[in-house]
Amino acid sequence: MFISRLSIIVSLNFQIMIGIRKAVTGHAFFEIKCRMRKKKGTRMFDHFNMVASIYDKVIRVYDHKQMCRLLDLPARVRLLDAGGGTGRVSQRLCPLVDQVVICDMSRAMLRQAAMREKLNPVRARAERLPFADETFDRVLTVDALHHFHNQRQALADMVRVLKPGGRLVIEEPDKTRPFVKIVMLLEKLALMRSHFLTSQQIVKWLNGLGMTTYVENDGRFIFWVQGDKSQ
Numbered sequence: 001m002f003i004s005r006l007s008i009i010v011s012l013n014f015q016i017m018i019g020i021r022k023a024v025t026g027h028a029f030f031e032i033k034c035r036m037r038k039k040k041g042t043r044m045f046d047h048f049n050m051v052a053s054i055y056d057k058v059i060r061v062y063d064h065k066q067m068c069r070l071l072d073l074p075a076r077v078r079l080l081d082a083g084g085g086t087g088r089v090s091q092r093l094c095p096l097v098d099q100v101v102i103c104d105m106s107r108a109m110l111r112q113a114a115m116r117e118k119l120n121p122v123r124a125r126a127e128r129l130p131f132a133d134e135t136f137d138r139v140l141t142v143d144a145l146h147h148f149h150n151q152r153q154a155l156a157d158m159v160r161v162l163k164p165g166g167r168l169v170i171e172e173p174d175k176t177r178p179f180v181k182i183v184m185l186l187e188k189l190a191l192m193r194s195h196f197l198t199s200q201q202i203v204k205w206l207n208g209l210g211m212t213t214y215v216e217n218d219g220r221f222i223f224w225v226q227g228d229k230s231q
């Protein structure tokens with residue numbers, strides 16, 4: 001899994017270097033095929049727009065059984081995949097639930113998701129989900145929380161859209177592991193604004209939102225935080 005992550009990030013670094021070289025040689029700085037967004041006066045890459053077309057080919061590994069167990073699936077439920085990207089994860093969950101909505105802020109990632117059957121892509125930030133309170137029975141976020149700009153706000157909004165008795169599952173890289181430290185460094189070099197949290201920090205915030213939490217890890221790179229909303 002981490003080899004594939006590294007190749008995505010190395011590819012990003014490479015593309016950024018091409019951009020810098022073009023700047024030095026007089027070409028437009030961000031001529032590379034990324035979209036740029038303007039936010040609070042600063043110009044930013046949308047890294048995921050750059051890698052969307054190759055993302056699924058490179059990032060393949062995902063523990064489906066573990067995710068089904070934590071989400072307590074199959075079940076007749078509505079599931080939200082926040083920061084769900086191309087639908088790599090939620091596509092496999094589709095046959096096990098009534099409805100999957102996939103929300104992401106990258107247009108290119110969602111375009112890939114739209115090519116998959118039965119995913120309902122919605123472009124939105126996880127910090128401001130365009131759904132009514134208590135809409136979903138399950139909310140999921142895989143490998144995305146560390147990319148969210150305001151993680152605390154995103155957690156609060158994911159809890160808001162969760163029905164009473166519903167469950168939130170978060171999968172994140174474990175930043176205490178050496179491999180993950182390398183990924184963190186490369187993401188910094190690729191100018192990604194990732195901010196990795198510990199499971200303890202996530203648990204603290206979720207507990208503050210009234211959720212009952214439970215943590216598991218794979219003993220290597222990943223941890224999962226499960227949060228249950230009271231009835």
Ligand SMILES: C[S@@+](CC[C@H](N)C(=O)[O-])C[C@H]1O[C@@H](n2cnc3c(N)ncnc32)[C@H](O)[C@@H]1O
Pocket residue numbers: 048082083084085086087088089103104105106109124125126127141142143144147148149150
């Ligand atoms: C590493 S990808 C993971 C995608 C998917 N969950 C998976 O595991 O294949 C992280 C995703 O988070 C999205 N993202 C980043 N910040 C976001 C935000 N504030 N709100 C919603 N999505 C966001 C990115 O566009 C990207 O698709």
